[in-house]
Amino acid sequence: MTGLRADARRNRQRVLTAARAVFAEQGIDAPMVTVARRAGVGVATLYRRFPTRDDLVRAAFADQMETCARVLTEAVADPDPWRGFQRLVETVCELQGEERGFPAAFAAAFPDTAHAQVRAREGFERDVLTLVRRAQAAGALRPDFHPSDLGVVWLANGGLVAALPGDRQASRRLVAYLLEAFRARPSRGALPAPSRLPLARLPFPHRRDGTA
Incomplete structure (x- = not known):
């Protein structure tokens, strides 16, 4: 046995x-x-x-999902709501960069088919809303920020790490820019080092004669 x-x-x-x-x-x-x-x-x-596929996806990325849930709980309890908010955003984005399949798994988390997953999703949304409101009430997060903006951040970062899987600096710099945009007041702090992405790799439009 x-x-x-x-x-x-x-x-x-x-x-x-x-x-x-x-x-x-x-x-x-x-x-x-x-x-x-x-x-x-x-x-x-x-x-x-x-x-089911959902069972496999959840099991494959269980550690990452548990980390996200733990960090969200800690963020809500943090006496400094901006610090908690920032840590949540950065942690999810770091996890997206560490495991290439995780961005899609995270975006598809908490499917509607299982009651337990519905409750988990509702709890996640409730805690995110609490965190956002606390950060706004503290005057740290801009008042027009909407919780759905977090989804936009994670989808954007997920696309970036999928396109540039070896360039962690690009992701960190993007996240720093977005967090700065979300602040109610500028921090004037230094950004992470820039990406080494050459401009030649960017999808610039070209004229018909082949020149940029």
């Missing part, structure tokens, strides 16, 4: 490792059979452990 349990644990870990790699390459809509092949297990074994 002990040997079987150890085998099951190893199979589960192989599946989760393979899922993160496949999701990073192909997105979270990648075929389940591709994950099974990458993990070296049968499709039946995969579905026995993870009956």
Whole structure:
């Protein structure tokens, strides 16, 4: 029995490792059979452990999701609401850069199909709203900031880290710019170092003669 349990644990870990790699390459809509092949297990074994794609996605990125939930709880409890707000934004963006499949998983978190996930999503939204209102009441966050703006930040950063997976400075600088824009008063603090992205890689329009 002990040997079987150890085998099951190893199979589960192989599946989760393979899922993160496949999701990073192909997105979270990648075929389940591709994950099974990458993990070296049968499709039946995969579905026995993870009956739905949502189950697999949540398990593959469980550590990151738990970190987000913990940081949000700590942010709401922080006596300095701006510090809590800033830490939440930066933590999610850092996690997006560390695991290439996580941005899509985070955007798809808390699907509507399961009651437990609905409650989790509602709790997340409630805590975010509390954090935003506290930061605004303290005069730290601009009064016209809307909680949905956080989704825009994370979607934008997710697109950036997908396009430039090896350039963490680009993400950090973008986040710093956005946080500065959200402040009720300028901080005049120094920005992170700029990205080394060459301008030649940017999608500038070109004239028909081939020149910029």
